[in-house]
Amino acid sequence: MSNRVVQGRMVTPAKLAELVEGEPVLETEDIADADRDCPDCGGDVISVGYMPSVTEFVTGYKCQECDWADDDR
Template identity: 75%
Template sequence: MADNRVVQGRMVTPKRLAELIEGESVMDAEPIEDADRDCPDCGENVLKVGYMPGVTSFVTGYKCQECDWAEIEDDD
């Protein structure tokens, strides 16, 4: 099963998508899912990925497949 998805014209892994959202490297990431919402900036599809930016935290990141828009939701 391919977990990779195309984001802004590039194929990314779950971990790479999380790094794009976080802006730095992350420890681990779950499979990428469709977020069932549209980008507030361009109206395109938004992906979501759960990931661990550090040992003690887990967050859900959202990223548009077409533009630079991204958002982090803290799950703590």
């Protein structure tokens, strides 16, 4: 499992997915670098693949410095 620091706190892939989705998710992949900058603050963006339901797979993106988050829906 790859843990990362987000807004000063260490987060697991499941916690990162929950930050993006707004609620707990079923399953997650490891956290990865998204190779993009945050559109709000210019900080580093990381990504995590997760399943919010049994029929859906989503890639979520979260800035490590500010509140910005998005997904590929």
